[in-house]
Amino acid sequence: MEGEDFVGFQVEVDNLLRQLASFTKKKLEVISIVGMPGVGKTTLARKLFNDAYVVSYFYVRAWITCSRVHHKRELLLSILRSVAEITDEVCRMNDCMLAHELYRALKGRRYLIVIDNIWSTEAWDDFKSCFPDDNNGSRIMLTTRLKDVALHAHPDGNPLCLRFLTEEESFDLFRRKVLVTGNDSDNLSSIGQDITRKCRGLPLAIVVIAGLLKNEFEVDSWRQVEMDWWLQVSGSINSLVLGDENHYMDTLSLSYNHLPQHLRPCFLSFGAFRENSDIPVNKLIWSWIAEGFIVQDGTKKSLERVAENYLMDLVRRSLVVVGKKGCNGEIKTCSIHNLLRSLCLRIAKEENFAVDIYKYDKHSRLCRNKRLIIPYECSCYSSEISQSFFMDVSIHQDSSKLIRALDISSIELFVFPCELLQLVQLRYLELRFKAGYLPESISQLRELQTLIMHSKKKMVVPKNMWKMKNLRHLRIKSGGVLVNFPNLEEEPNVLENLQTISLITVSKPCQNILAKTRNLKKLGLCGPLEITQSGDMKCLDLGLLKHLETLKLLYTIPLCKAGRLGDSIKFPESLKSLLMSITFLDWKEDWIFKMIPNLEVLKLKVHAFSGKDWETRPEAFPRLKFLKLEELDIMTWTATRNHFPVLRHLQVYRCSNLMEIPEDFGNIIMLEVIELGGCSDAAANSARHIQKEQEICGNDCLKIVIKPGLTSSQTNQQNARSG
Incomplete structure (x- = not known):
């Protein structure tokens, strides 16, 4: 992508040219281009540097290239050579004198300085005092692999994160x-x-x-x-x-060699995933913890939070690409470029680094490094699956203690393979059942931290499950879950490490479990909910879950009429995300939202509330950023900007009776997107009217997305993406 072969990025070039040669912004600005090695940062910067208009606009231009270990003196002299004559006297100056000499040489002149491939904030700190701001339109352009460096140089800036070519x-x-x-x-x-x-x-x-x-x-x-x-x-x-x-290799290896020691195994672990795959962040983080890559950082942060910070560090270093994002901005999936993945595998081989996660994939039959102990005659699978599975597996008794992470969810099991109990170091396990009945002996996997189970039918979780002290995440995806609960009254501090339970059936014994898992952060409950004699809907007391952040309430048996909530219902104030479905609450029951002052994400789906009119209560949603209404029979919605002061994204899907979006929503300062799908023409026109009124007032930031033909299946796909 050099010289006459520069291809793509025309929009980026035009935007950067406007920033470089702005007649209105005269104050000195730092413009940054961020991206992974090989994506074209330097080539793009060079094209801009040599642009005919840029050459004529700036009186002085200088280009320097940093190395990972920068030498301040050499770089100062390099800039000076571009802006002034270097004499023997200048060469004898110390670093402080050279910096002052550069400042004098630039003073009063409109200049463009490009610092290519800057690696550290310290390097920027060595230079920043050398650049005078004479309010004459001078610019500094940085290229870097590290977004943190760009933001350090210009905290209020918006660095260009360079995309891949189409x-x-x-x-x-x-x-x-x-x-x-x-x-x-x-x-x-x-x-x-x-x-x-x-x-x-x-x-x-x-x-x-x-x-x-x-x-x-x-x-x-x-x-x-x-x-x-x-x-x-x-x-x-x-x-x-x-x-x-x-x-190529020297360029890519620089990024790896520059990684802190604690990030290296996390980066190399990407080699265990298939090419071009979208990697679920939760699974990635849980596998890192299982492998022992994550250690406490001396703060009160959980291992999961520390792992999230590790991942964000790899993203900022342009080694990992962010994929899908959740409605509150959290990363749902990520990926790594195939070439970087190959680099991971190459370095792992050179350094004898073994990625312990073992995943059987029926499409690629990928077997990673560690060997699995399951006898060939195991009767848990059909003969066809068994043969194809064990053809790929070397069976060694000694290897069983080495496996820490195992994913065989691509195989549908008839029963739980008891041979897995020999994997005494197993910390991450993902399975798929035809009909799920876990044995009581599952508790023999004493080190297990994450258990993910899939089934199209109901599953039974044994009582011994709740004796697994190290369990952190229990995720069950099935048509329904039956849970056997032991008597926990006499057992203190049960499952104090447990952070995720989803989805389990709401039942009276379930209350005992929740009382012993007070560090829970994510909870999914499925119905049916209990109905009292007076007709009130009874829910579990969640008030004791002081750390709960995400809650899903999925009622599985629809009611004939709108229901009421009992006064005893409690939600923890820590709750940030709430999803409700088929709960059939009357809109008058929206008083519950006042109990959740920190709520940021609310999804009301498939008759979560029932009734034609929703008159939103004042001060009910002081921090709500994302609101989704889906398949509700609402007709009129009365609300103002004061009800949703910080709302950023509104989604309304398949609410065919809704006549209009509240007009005052256009005056919500933070609102960025109103998205409608499968709604009436009247509702769509009201959204367009809001946008038009805002444009007249000078607000061009509000985006309206209309999807008039959204079907039920399309809605389900949207749900799969957004959670």
């Missing part, structure tokens, strides 16, 4: 680098498109591969290039790119 842009770059006009070949072009798709939009990878093919072309003519050579390149593209030490 498929069209990728092939355009590849074609320019390797194809020659007049020697076109449809077959080779087709293979070339396949190659660029596998490069996943990373410019440096495309250039390296194109260079490899071009070198072959320079030896032979086009007609002599063998198609199977191109196919071979396409089939082994990752290893070829990473195999070129001079062009």
Whole structure:
């Protein structure tokens, strides 16, 4: 992506040019380009630096490139050489004098300084005092892999996080680098498109591969290039790119070598996941904890919170890409570029690093490093699955103590394989059952921290489950859950580490469990809820769960009429996210939201409330940021901006009777998006009217998204994405 072969990023170029040469913003500004190695940060900065208008606009331009271990003196002299004459006297100056000399040389002149590949906040601190602000439009441009460095240099700025190339842009770059006009070949072009798709939009990878093919072309003519050579390149593209030490590995390895020791195993663990996969953040974090990668940092933060910080550090270093986000901004999925994944595998092999997570995948049959002990004659599977599974598994008795994480959820089990009980160090286990009945002996897995179970039918959780002191996360995905509860009255501090239970049946003995799991942060309850003789709906007392942040209430048996809540219901003030479905509450029962002053996310789905009119109570949602209404029979909604003062995102799906969005919502300062799907034309028009009124008032930030044809299946897909 150099010189005449610069491809893509035209919108980014235009925006950056406006920032660089702004007639209205004269104050000195720092503009940053952030991204992973090879994504094109330097090339983009170079294009801007050499732009004809930029050259004419700035009186002085200087470009310096940092190394991981920067040398202040050398960099100061490098800038000075671009702006002033370097004399012997200047060369004899110490660092402080050089900094002062640079300040004097720049004073009163409109300048552009590019600091390429800056690695640390300390490096910026060494330079920042050298740059005078004469209110004349001077600019400093940084390129960095670390978003923290960019924000440190300009805390109020909005650094450009450079995207990957699109498929069209990728092939355009590849074609320019390797194809020659007049020697076109449809077959080779087709293979070339396949190659660029596998490069996943990373410019440096495309250039390296194109260079490899071009070198072959320079030896032979086009007609002599063998198609199977191109196919071979396409089939082994990752290893070829990473195999070129001079062009690629040194660059990528710098990022790894610069990682703190505590982040290295976390980064290498990405090699255990399939290529191009969206990795659920919860599973990733729980597996890190299972592997022992996460240690307490001396604060009161949980291991999960520390792990989240580790992940965000890898994101800021441009080594991990954020995928889907939840409605409150938390990261739901992440991914890693295939080439970085190959780097993980290569370094893991060089350093003899074993990724202990073992995952059987029926599509790729991926078996990671550690070997699983399950006898071939195990009767837990069908014969076909058993044969294909054990063909991939080396059976070694000694290996059982090494496995800490196991995911065989792609296999549907008839019964729990008791052979798994031999995995005495197992900390993470994910299974899928045809009909789920866990044995009481599950409690023999004393080290187990995370248990995830899938089934289309009801599952039974044995009473011994609640004796597993190290259990942190219990997630059950099924048509319903039956739970056997022991008498816990005499057992103090049961499951004090447990943070997640979802989904379990609401029942009277369940109250005993919740009373002993006061550190719970996520809870999912499914119905039916108990109805008193007076017709009040009775829910569990959740007031003791002082750390609860996320709650799901899914009632499974619909009522004939709108219900009432008993006065005894309690919610903890710590609650931030609430989902309700098929609870059939009367809108007059919305007084419960006043009990949850810290609520940020509210999802009312499928007759959570019943009735034609919702008159929102004052001060009920002081901190609500995200509101979702789905499949409700509401017709009129009376509310003002004061009811939702910090609302950012409103979703209304398949509320076909709703006539309009409250008009005053346009005056909510924080509101960014109103999204409607499967609603009436009147509701859609009211949203458009709100947007138009805001544009007249100078507010161009409010976005309206209308999806008039949203069907039930599409809604389910939306739900799967948003949780």
